[in-house]
Amino acid sequence: TQLLEQSPQFLSIQEGENLTVYCNSSSVFSSLQWYRQEPGEGPVLLVTVVTGGEVKKLKRLTFQFGDARKDSSLHITAAQPGDTGLYLCAGAGAGSYQLTFGKGTKLSVIP
Amino acid sequence: KAGVTQTPRYLIKTRGQQVTLSCSPISGHRSVSWYQQTPGQGLQFLFEYFSETQRNKGNFPGRFSGRQFSNSRSEMNVSTLELGDSALYLCASSLAPAGNTGELFFGEGSRLTVL
Numbered sequence: 001t002q003l004l005e006q007s008p009q010f011l012s013i014q015e016g017e018n019l020t021v022y023c024n025s026s027s028v029f030s031s032l033q034w035y036r037q038e039p040g041e042g043p044v045l046l047v048t049v050v051t052g053g054e055v056k057k058l059k060r061l062t063f064q065f066g067d068a069r070k071d072s073s074l075h076i077t078a079a080q081p082g083d084t085g086l087y088l089c090a091g092a093g094a095g096s097y098q099l100t101f102g103k104g105t106k107l108s109v110i111p
Numbered sequence: 112k113a114g115v116t117q118t119p120r121y122l123i124k125t126r127g128q129q130v131t132l133s134c135s136p137i138s139g140h141r142s143v144s145w146y147q148q149t150p151g152q153g154l155q156f157l158f159e160y161f162s163e164t165q166r167n168k169g170n171f172p173g174r175f176s177g178r179q180f181s182n183s184r185s186e187m188n189v190s191t192l193e194l195g196d197s198a199l200y201l202c203a204s205s206l207a208p209a210g211n212t213g214e215l216f217f218g219e220g221s222r223l224t225v226l
Binding site for chain 2: 101
């Protein structure tokens with residue numbers, strides 16, 4: 001069974017601060033996705049990373065896939081209240097049609 | 112285009128009852144996946160259907176079942192409900208089979224409370 005561990009589980013920061021969320025596994029993933037879920041809604045895809053060492057930027061969000069494709073990180077610069085939500089990472093194993101989700105990091109950005 | 116639609120949004124059942132949840136995927140999407148989300152366990156994979164065939168199944172008891180129709184709409188059923196089945200049930204659709212680096216489009220979920 002492939003497991004994805006996310007840390008921290010909860011994060012409360014002031015507006016304007018930077019933060020990093022981690023997603024780690026002992027398994028290799030062929031691809032990894034990051035989703036954000038807001039209360040009362042389903043998760044929405046932010047990014048997909050496929051290549052080891054890949055870095056993708058989405059405005060103030062920077063995503064990195066580890067060289068060994070076992071871990072990933074999400075860095076947010078100058079967090080804003082609109083960034084508040086549950087951040088989920090999800091990995092697909094090689095040849096698998098099943099996405100494994102981490103339990104998520106609940107982020108609160110205080111104005 | 113219309114997103115993924117799940118019905119009902121909220122429902123309350125008692126132990127021992129059964130429940131059927133419905134999911135209409137985005138038009139053209141042939142893959143539908145179901146997840147159970149709870150605060151303690153996060154999102155756990157239930158099953159995935161592609162072109163009416165169950166392609167993958169998670170580690171849930173046989174009380175959890177599903178099916179997909181020719182129009183790609185999907186239903187999941189939980190029989191003999193237990194208190195621990197209280198959760199948000201999320202449906203996601205995608206063009207390609209889930210896990211194929213394709214994006215999953217989630218519905219808003221059906222929140223089930225078992226009393």
